[in-house]
Amino acid sequence: MAFAHKLSLGVINCLNGEFKQASSSPFVIGSGSDSDLVIQDDSVLDQHCLVEKTKKGIQIRSIQADHPDGSLILDGKPTTLAPLKARTEHSLQIGRSFLILVTTLTSKKENLQRWGMDIGNGGWIINKSNKAAATRPLDILEVFSARDTMGLDPNSTPVFKGNSQVGFYLSQLMALEAEKEHSLDDNIADSDEEPVAERVDEVSESSPSMSRFVDADSGEFTCPTCWLKFDRGDVMHVAVHDSLFGDPLLGEEQMQRFHASRFNDRGQALDDYGIPCTEIACPHCRRALPPGFFDEPHKIFSIVGAPQSGKSYYLTVVIKLLQTTLFRKFGVVFRDADPAGNAPINEMKSHLFSAQTSSQAYLTKTQLEGAMYERLPRYDRMVTLPKPFIFSLSGSESDEENCSVVFYDNAGEHFQPGQDSTNSPGAQHIASSDAIFFLFDPTINPDFRRSLADSNDPQFKSQVSDQQDVILAETEVRIKRLLGLGRREKVDIPLSIIVGKCDSWIHKISEDKLRDPIVDGTLDMGAIEDNSALVRGLMEEYCPYIVANAERISSDVCYFAASAFGHTPITFEDEKGVTRIGPDPQKIDPMYAEIPTLWALSRVRPGLVPSFQ
Numbered sequence: 089m090a091f092a093h094k095l096s097l098g099v100i101n102c103l104n105g106e107f108k109q110a111s112s113s114p115f116v117i118g119s120g121s122d123s124d125l126v127i128q129d130d131s132v133l134d135q136h137c138l139v140e141k142t143k144k145g146i147q148i149r150s151i152q153a154d155h156p157d158g159s160l161i162l163d164g165k166p167t168t169l170a171p172l173k174a175r176t177e178h179s180l181q182i183g184r185s186f187l188i189l190v191t192t193l194t195s196k197k198e199n200l201q202r203w204g205m206d207i208g209n210g211g212w213i214i215n216k217s218n219k220a221a222a223t224r225p226l227d228i229l230e231v232f233s234a235r236d237t238m239g240l241d242p243n244s245t246p247v248f249k250g251n252s253q254v255g256f257y258l259s260q261l262m263a264l265e266a267e268k269e270h271s272l273d274d275n276i277a278d279s280d281e282e283p284v285a286e287r288v289d290e291v292s293e294s295s296p297s298m299s300r301f302v303d304a305d306s307g308e309f310t311c312p313t314c315w316l317k318f319d320r321g322d323v324m325h326v327a328v329h330d331s332l333f334g335d336p337l338l339g340e341e342q343m344q345r346f347h348a349s350r351f352n353d354r355g356q357a358l359d360d361y362g363i364p365c366t367e368i369a370c371p372h373c374r375r376a377l378p379p380g381f382f383d384e385p386h387k388i389f390s391i392v393g394a395p396q397s398g399k400s401y402y403l404t405v406v407i408k409l410l411q412t413t414l415f416r417k418f419g420v421v422f423r424d425a426d427p428a429g430n431a432p433i434n435e436m437k438s439h440l441f442s443a444q445t446s447s448q449a450y451l452t453k454t455q456l457e458g459a460m461y462e463r464l465p466r467y468d469r470m471v472t473l474p475k476p477f478i479f480s481l482s483g484s485e486s487d488e489e490n491c492s493v494v495f496y497d498n499a500g501e502h503f504q505p506g507q508d509s510t511n512s513p514g515a516q517h518i519a520s521s522d523a524i525f526f527l528f529d530p531t532i533n534p535d536f537r538r539s540l541a542d543s544n545d546p547q548f549k550s551q552v553s554d555q556q557d558v559i560l561a562e563t564e565v566r567i568k569r570l571l572g573l574g575r576r577e578k579v580d581i582p583l584s585i586i587v588g589k590c591d592s593w594i595h596k597i598s599e600d601k602l603r604d605p606i607v608d609g610t611l612d613m614g615a616i617e618d619n620s621a622l623v624r625g626l627m628e629e630y631c632p633y634i635v636a637n638a639e640r641i642s643s644d645v646c647y648f649a650a651s652a653f654g655h656t657p658i659t660f661e662d663e664k665g666v667t668r669i670g671p672d673p674q675k676i677d678p679m680y681a682e683i684p685t686l687w688a689l690s691r692v693r694p695g696l697v698p699s700f701q
Contacts, residue, residue, distance in 0.1 A: 095146075095174065095191055097139055098200040099125055102186040102249040103264075105208030109200050114140035116151070117182065131183030133158060139172065139189070146172045146191055148180070157183065164246075164257050179254040184263045188252050210250020214240070214258075225250075225468060230301040231258070232265050238303050302371040304467070312386055312476040312494045314373035314466045315520045324369045326376060329361040337465045338374055345374045373464040378426035378478045378492070386478070387692050388494045389685065390518045392563055393527035394556050395500030398588055398652060400451055401671070402527055402681065403497055404436045405652040407479070409682040414481065417606050420696050425480040425492050432459035433477045433497065443673040446660045450670035460497050466513060474498050474514055481689075481696055489695025503559045518563060519570035523582045523688035524642070526563070528556055528627075528634060531589055535630040545592045545656045546669050560637040567641065582691040583642035584684035585634065587623055590649040591656065591679060597622045602649065605683060611690045611699040616646065616683075623647035646687055651679040 097110045099117070108115075108125045117125045120134030127136075135151045137160050152158035153168040161181040162170050172178055172191055180187040188207055192200065211225025214234055226234060231247060234240065235258060242259035249255070307317035324345040335342045348357030348365070356364040369376050393399045414420040424430050436451060443449035461472050474496040482490045502515040518524060530536035531547035532554045540548055567579060587593075594602075601622055603615035624647040628635050638645050654677035657669050689697040 096200060098190045098192065098204055100188050100204040100207045101125075101127065102188060102207065104128075105205075107201060107204035107208060109204075113146075114138040117187070118151070127182070127185050129183050129185045131157065132185055133183075136160070136182050137180075144171070146174065148172055148178075148189075161260060163254060164260070177252060177254045179252075179256050181256060181260050181263075186249070186256055186261070188249065188254065207250035207252045210252075212261075213248045213250075214238075215245055215247070226301060228261065228264055231261060233301040234303065237301060238306070304372055309382070310386070310388075310520055311370040311372060311375070311377070312388065312478060313375045313473055314370060314464065315388075315517050316370070316372040316466070318371050320382060322371045323377070324371050324374060325357040325359070325365040326367040326369055327359040328363040328365050329359055331361065332359055335374065342374075345369045347371075373466055373473070375462075375464055376429075378429060380425065380480075384480070384490045384492055386492045386494055387522040388517055388520050389523045389525065389688060390496060390515075390521040391498070391525045391527060392503055392515075392518065392559065393500055394503070394529060394532070394554075394559050396532070396550075396552055397500060397527050397529035397556075399500065399527055400436065400497050401440070402586075402588065402650070402652045403477075403495055404433065404440055404451075405676075405678050405681050406685055407433060407477075407495070408437055408441065409678060410479075410685060413606075413682050413686070414697075418609055418697055419484045421480075421482050423480050423482075425478045429475065430477050430479075432475060433495075435459070440671075440673070441676070446658055446670040446672055447662055447668070449673045450660075450662070450668055460499075461514070472514055474502075474517070481693070483696050489693050491693050491696070493689075500559075503562060504555065505558065505562045516566070516570060519567050521581055522692045523584070524563075525584045525586055525684055525688075526560060526638065527586050527588050528631070529588055530593055530630075532556070533631060536593065539596075539630065540593060543592055545589075546659050547589065547592070547657065550669065557631070557633045557637060560634060560641075564637060564641045578641065578643045580643050582688045583638060583645045584688060585623075585627070585638050585645065585647045586650050586684050587627065587648065588650055588652070591651040591654055593626075594649060594651075594679075597626055597649075602680070606686070607700075609698070611686055611697055613690075613699045613701045616687055616699075619649070620647040623649050644691065646684075648680065648684045648687075650681045650684065652681055653677075654679045 095111070097115055099108045110124060115125070116123045116135055116138045117127065118135040119127050119129055119132040123135060133152055133155060136158065137148055137150050139146065139148050148160070148162065148170055150158045150160055150168040159166055159168055163179055172189065175192050177188055177190045180189055190203065212228060212231050213225055214231065235242065240258060242262060243257060245258040246255040247258055247261055302318050302322045304316040307319045307322065309319065310317050325348045327344040327346060332344045334340045335344050338345070346359065350358040352358060352364055354364070356366060359365055367376050368381065391399050391403060410422045414422045424434070439451065440449050460475055462475060463470050464473050466473065477495045477497070478492050480490070480492045496517055498515050531545065531550070532552040533556065534554060537548050568575070568577065571579070573579070602619050603612070605612045605615040605619065624635060627647060653671040655672065655675040657671050659667055659669055662668050686697055690699045
């Protein structure tokens with residue numbers, strides 16, 4: 089007898105991936121050879137249960153309900169008889185076996201097979217409905233490790249297999265834990281080899297699934313590259329021996345990453361050949377962490393802006409200015425914390441400030457994109473992430489306030505709507521930021537351009553679409569979505585609205601009205617606020633929507649005038665004869681460019697950059 093007209097039953101074994109499809113009733117599940125679905129499990133009866141059509145619909149029932157082991161657990165509840173809803177997935181546990189069932193209308197056998205494969209080939213996912221517990225797909229042993237690491241309640245934590253819409257409680261899956269441990273003990277007892285704990289080859293890292301589970305949403309530290317969290321004991325080490333080239337996730341050109349189990353007398357991790365390893369890596373993206381990563385906190389400073397707004401030039405100039413201003417004015421040493429990782433930004437700085445002509449100083453978009461990004465694993469996907477540029481700040485008074493700051497040079501396109509997803513998370517650092525800098529380019533804003541129609545600055549003549557209000561609105565949406573905030577809630581992160589290229593418009597507020605905010609090694613907050621009011625007033629006149637959007641994001645907003653070049657750029661032809669706009673390296677004289685960063689530091693590290701009102 090058929091289940092119903094065109095109705096088929098699909099069953100997938102979550103442990104071995106075996107799939108069965110049937111259209112006739114009854115469908116018997118058990119360990120005996122006469123069953124329609126044979127399960128190799130000694131805790132399952134020969135004929136354990138069946139799915140059948142009745143006058144009331146489709147149901148599942150135990151065949152030997154009186155047997156001590158004859159019951160079943162359907163959708164997390166013990167039962168011996170229960171209806172099955174059509175076109176609905178159900179989870180079924182019998183003995184130590186775990187199945188997903190569905191009855192559905194389908195005209196093609198391949199459709200149900202694909203459904204089964206998507207579940208059977210997928211890993212285990214903890215608590216899909218709770219983002220804080222959602223992780224990459226795990227194998228079953230990693231699920232148990234996650235339970236211990238995250239302190240999960242087995243009786244209330246659901247675990248899903250692959251793309252299934254229903255899951256099993258963790259307490260159900262724990263029936264497998266004793267079985268796995270028993271199997272492992274038997275293997276060790278039967279083996280003539282030395283115990284695993286005493287062998288040099290502790291655990292093979294040839295498979296990504298062998299890496300230890302690390303909760304990505306909790307931990308003392310945040311990776312400056314992928315922005316996922318971990319604790320000190322979770323870090324991976326980078327192998328040294330030449331034979332250990334080739335990481336299963338990073339590729340053949342990278343040294344293997346591994347969780348250390350052996351150390352020398354100095355506390356250094358030893359690789360499989362006993363070589364001490366001094367370099368550590370993030371357990372999520374596996375990128376090497378900067379030297380001294382655990383020694384001081386890292387503060388993420390995110391620069392947001394539209395394409396061609398000058399973010400790369402601005403960041404390059406700011407880093408050069410901070411090296412000088414922080415030491416001379418505040419007695420703070422601003423030094424390169426990761427020379428290898430910072431090589432791209434240091435090359436840009438040398439490129440800009442060592443140039444003799446505009447063509448030499450010009451930074452092409454192709455140059456920037458090639459050097460500023462890398463492909464790394466994140467949540468079990470290979471994604472493109474911006475390289476972090478990390479600099480250490482240390483004062484002369486106390487080590488307690490020392491920190492490192494992390495900058496990124498994102499392409500403006502990454503801040504546009506539709507460019508943020510699990511597969512393209514390149515600008516998600518804004519949700520982990522300690523300070524955000526929005527670089528507004530007045531030369532592409534129509535209202536600013538009309539008010540400066542007589543300017544001889546070639547940037548006002550360029551044909552660029554103004555999407556800056558959209559990008560700032562998108563910034564708000566991303567931050568609040570990633571942090572789980574309501575529409576009306578604000579963050580308390582310092583937000584700098586930097587109106588760039590101020591050499592072209594500073595006359596509108598009279599430069600002599602801007603006060604120097606650095607006074608005797610401290611930051612004059614009165615001057616900062618007065619200057620902010622002047623710039624905010626100008627923005628309110630020409631771009632009120634920028635002001636409105638900014639003040640919806642953060643409760644701590646400040647407005648700044650700044651210019652990376654301090655002069656009107658010039659046009660020139662590159663080697664291909666294309667007309668470009670770039671700085672005259674002989675005239676570079678930045679205006680106020682470092683002030684927003686000093687203000688942010690006074691907010692997040694007041695011991696390094698003290699202030700007074």
